[in-house]
Amino acid sequence: MIDLSFPTYFDDDVEGARPRTRDRAQIDARYKWDLNDIYGDWSAWEADMRTIREEMDRFVELRGQLAQGAEKVLQAYRLQDTIGMISYKLYRYPQLQYDLDQRDNEVQARLQEVQQLFAEYGSRAAWFTPELLEIEQSTMEQWLEEEAELSPYRFPILEAYRAQEHVLDEGGEKILALGSRFRSAPAEIYRSLTTADVSFNTVTLSDGDEVVVSYGEYSNLLHTRRDQDDRRKAFEAMYSIFEAKRNTFASLYNSICQRDWAQAQSRNYSSTAEAALDDDNVPVSVLETLIEAAREGAEPLRRYHRLRKEVLGLKEYHLYDGSIPLLESDEVYTYDGAREVLIESVAPLGERYQELLGEALGGGWIDVYETEGKRSGAYSAGVYGVHPYMLLNYTDTLDDVFTLTHELGHTLHTVLSCEAQPFATSSYTIFVAEVASTTNEALLLDHLLKQTEDPARRAFLLQQAISGIAGTFYSQALFADYELEAHRMAERGEPMTAERLDALYMEKMKAYYGDALTIDELYKVTWARIPHFFNSPYYVYQYATCYASSAKIVAGLLSEDQAERQATQARYLELLSSGGNDHPMNQLQKAGVDLRDADTVRAVTRRMDELVGMLEAELQRLS
DSSP, rough: OOOOOOOSSSSGGGGGSSOOOOOOOGSSSGSSGGGGTTTTSHHHHHHHHHHHHHHHHHHTTTTTTTOHHHHHHHHHHHHHHHHHHHHHHHHHHHHHHHHHHOOOOOOOHHHHHHHHHHHHHHHHHHTTHHHHTTTTTHHHHHHHOGGGGGGGGHHHHHHHTTTTGGOOOOOOOOOHHHHHHHTTHHHHHHHHHIIITTOOOOETTTSSSSEEHHHHHHHHHHHHHOOOHHOOOOOHHHHHHHTHHHHHHHHHHHHHHHOOOHHHHHEEEEEEEEHHHTTTTHHHHHHHHHEEEEEEOOOOOOOOHHHHHHHTTTTBBGGGGGOOSSSSEEHHHEOHHHHHHHHHHHHHGHHHHHHHHHTTTTTTTOSSOOOOOOOOOOOEETTTSOOEEOOOOOSHHHHHHHHHHHHHHHHHHHHHHHHHHHHGGGOOOOOHHHHHHHHHHHHHHHHHTOOOOOHHHHHHHHHHHHHHHHIIHHHHHHHHHHHHHHHHHHTTOOOOOOHHHHHHHHHHHHHHHSSSOOOGGGGGGGGGHHOOOSSSSTOOOHHHHHHHHHHHHHEEEEEESSHHHHHHHHHHHHHHHHHSSOOOHHHHTTTTTTSHHHHEEEHHHHHHHHHHHHHHHHHHHHO
């Protein structure tokens, strides 16, 4: 094991480190959301609830009138815009507050109120798409040419015609809409089990400290505790929570897979994957190619873990050893200290991008630290007409800095899309969403590497880059591999018990990690602690495809050729400003990325191998 330490990088004043309290009242306001930007109080929220009901009634009154001409179609789409813009605020106001304290039943009730309203409206508005598609496409295209004010709706209108074979008649659409309020039930139950009703375990560490292993603390322990037994205790404390309820989680996951298969069949899709990917017009072959390339290219991942085992001097190397830095360090990456570094790191994207990033970090947009009852993880949530809100659980690690720039990528993507696009096409797809976040991460890494020739620091940063590929590409491809096969089990009518899901997940782990590490039996329940499986099926593969896309874009942004840098920057900012005005595969092609080419994906595994070689060289210099 290499024993080395070096000073704090972002901030010499460790007094800026994270608060040691989880009491929200004791956290400074500049580290918390300002939800007054949405509504000043609940009375304003209630007033908009009344307004949106009136607008919904106006929309429903248009039933049977679309065929009268372009003016009626325009009226309907404008009403949809109004309803959509208010919906963002109505939903986010209670949802964000609930995520700050998922024990708050009053806020949860208000969130359910707005969800029920949306579900009711969905069934009342089910007539719209079937009635629109009764108009001949040639007639609609003529209206689009003649009525200039319909132009913002060209893409969504033509998308409806593209997906026409999967649209049911009015009765069928109404039945599906009536069921929408129940389709989110498994995810809501899962969130309650894993957040509101969870009881975290307490462990006694090697130094005598007693620690409650919450989600944020679990990550912190794996990243900071040098004693392997401490990491083992943290792992067992966290995973035993899911192991104890694995049968309940299996029932929930089975209901999700059965729901997705029923929905796919009802809309005339041959598989759940086809149904999920068709919204973005992405062929299933893109998902299959990703999984195949990741499995075939897993040797660099194994090489990295073998190297870690050797450097850490461990007799046995486990997956819970995969986050601890290879080098000893006393670095504290404070939130305040990260600000200027992050702004400097995105210089390849231009001054305006840097200014917007600074505004996002200025206060009110980000809820930074873990507090009692707060949702785990991190996200960026858009609120049209206001600004995005970012949730963090920041613990002063380098990984947290990369999480911060990751979520800022989403935030700036939202800001630029809402600024450049009309509401109808302002929302970008998940398929391109992670390009913005992983591009920011790559630019941060490049910036930090350029600041030093010190082999210790370079090794530390190279490890971060490699861990990024391991987590964002390989792990997400493994998740996608598992998720696809689990859904195919449902499609084949096979039983989905906890034992079968455990076995399936272990098979995937062995396929990717091989004999490079010891796979503890308890890891078989990992499927139960991946929120995306329960909240948003067929989401995770897009992390990996987006990583491949961003790698191509970053290569252009950092090119030695000035003309290529400028052209890449222009194409990339156009991508961030394009919202949902085209199919995402087309948007990426305009940005210079073709995911139909398997070599685009294989380039990531080759890059992984290259970075591991660089890390080996820096460690050799240290030796």
